[in-house]
Amino acid sequence: MKKYVATIGFFDGVHIGHQKLISTVINIAKKNNLRSLIITFDTVAKIKNNLICSFKEKIRILKTFNVDKIKVLNFKKIRNLSSKEFFKDFVIGNKISVLVVGEDFKFGRGASSDVLDLKNLAEKYDFILFIISDVFKEINGKKFSVSSSLIRQNIIKSNFKEVEIFLGREYWICGKVLKGKGLGKKIGIPTINFVSEKNVLLPKGVFVGLTKLGNLVYPSVANFGYNPTVNANKNKLFCEVHIIDKKIDFAVNEICFRPLLKIRREKKFSSIEHMRKQIIKDIEYTKNFFYKNFHS
Secondary structure (H helix, E strand, C coil), X not given: CCCEEEEECCCCCXXXXXXXXXXXXXHHHHHCCXXXXXXXXXXXXXXXXXXCCCHHHHHHHHHCCCCCEEEEECHHHHCCCCHHHHHHHHHHCCCEEEEEXXXXXXXXXXXXXXXXXXXXXXXXXXCEEEEECCCEEEXXXXXXXXXXXXXXHHHHCCCHHHHHHHHCCCCCEEEEEECCCCHHHHCCCXXXXXXXXXXXXXXXXXXXXXXXXXXXEEEEEEEEECCCCCCXXXXXXXXXXXXXXXXXXXXXXXXXXXXXXXXXXXXXXXXXXXXXXXXXXXXXXXXXXXXXXXXX
């Protein structure tokens, strides 16, 4: 049976740094007639509620690289393994002959071991270790070492251009459509309400963006927040999208929104009418944005 070239990590967001690791695995495997393997985890303790993408979306993205095998480890079952136990079970035990990791790779109980420990284990157990340097991106004359934590910081700050540069793809927020109270329709501004995928970090505020329904994409304005004007539950986060100049007359189960620009912070209005007037201004701003940036 062929041995594996593998990489191990949580890979939240599957950003361009992760992609470099995966492409290295695939190239080495092809050149040496070996099989390619990605080992990842279902969750991790420190960022379980602030994910760049859901577990389901992460696996979907990983599958696009066409590696021979993706192995998912249950984090709760392995979190207390020592570095030696983890290594024996999941490197030696998976017939890995070449391991590819990043400079900041940590493993074992409490992430207590690093690449120096891994080098010692590689010598002891006679397998090949590739340590891949960080990926840097220069934006406006400043260099950034690409990481999942950097991307999270930029999501919070609503720096969506940077987020997409670091991800190496468009940044979409997806979820299941929910039936709302119908307030938007009553005030003449219908919205599609949805709940984002579990544990995914969301930007907060009002945004210009694009909405994807099936294979169709529409200019839109969206509010991601707590809807304080009409919502008594301050802990429940709402995602509401208004599609510009388009009446959606077909059933929708899932929706994806790509934020392009933050218009303003969410605020509590003194009345529904004041809120309606502000939303109309947001819609006009969105129309002007698309006219200036996409009109040929």
